[in-house]
Amino acid sequence: MDEATIAPAIVRMSYPALFRSMLRDERFLRVWISQAHDQKNKVHEMTEFSGIEKLLALEEIKLLKARRDRAVDTKDWDLYLSLHAPDHVSHNDGYERWNNAQEMISNVKKLLDETKISVHHSHTPEITFESPVKAKGIWAMEDNIFWKQGDEDHWLHGFGFYHETYEKRDGKWLFTSRQLKRTHVLTSAGTKGVLQP
Incomplete structure (x- = not known):
């Protein structure tokens, strides 16, 4: 009931x-x-959403996430943008809300420009379906970012969870929102606000 x-x-x-x-x-x-x-x-x-269809959708969303992590770390910004709906919304700890995909990618490209090396890993997804074309997920995450300040090597090692939503549009799953909630961050001594867009 x-x-x-x-x-x-x-x-x-x-x-x-x-x-x-x-x-x-x-x-x-x-x-x-x-x-x-x-x-x-x-x-x-x-x-009407059969078990097989749900398993296929689940795998498609996992591939979407894998491509997103690869795109950001290889700085393939065209691929990165193509994985997100135009009205995608991002709101991550420490940053203002980004209200569409173009605003998001503009800021991400500044944050992770050519002077930085990033390594993103996403684990243990919890995916739930609201309908055959709408889903939400929580992913444990870990990221490492490396850069230089002058001649010094610096780094950030972060942990937390991505809270995301997805929609299937024109036969393709896309991200529609993402929020990163960090649980712990380690940085090298003397790190300055290098991750500000």
């Missing part, structure tokens, strides 16, 4: 007079019917 039917059922059993008055409230009925209808559509969508 879903939320749209559980709450009214509890009220009906525990407070019958209150439930009868709720049924006379036109606003309550509209909301209740709408929620029940939305839930029914969602269940219908997911029952």
Whole structure:
């Protein structure tokens, strides 16, 4: 039983007079019917999404993530951009929100320019499907970034989790949002604000 039917059922059993008055409230009925209808559509969508289709979609999203990590570390910015929906939104710890894919890639290219070497690893995905064409995921991550300040070698070693959403558009899975939540960061002594866009 879903939320749209559980709450009214509890009220009906525990407070019958209150439930009868709720049924006379036109606003309550509209909301209740709408929620029940939305839930029914969602269940219908997911029952049409077979186990094999779900496994294939899962593998496609994993490939999407692998290509993203490779693209950023090899500085293949055309590939990187192609993996994101135009309306992609990014909001990472320590940075302002980037409201579209062009704004995101402009900032990432500045952060990880030719003076820096980056190594990104993403692990242990938790992918859940909202529908056959919408999903969200959490990935454990680790990154290493290396650069020089004058003649000195410097580095950053970060840990955390990517929180992402994906949509299948025109037959292709794309990133629609990403938020990096760091849990720990190590840096070399004397590191200055090198990762500011």
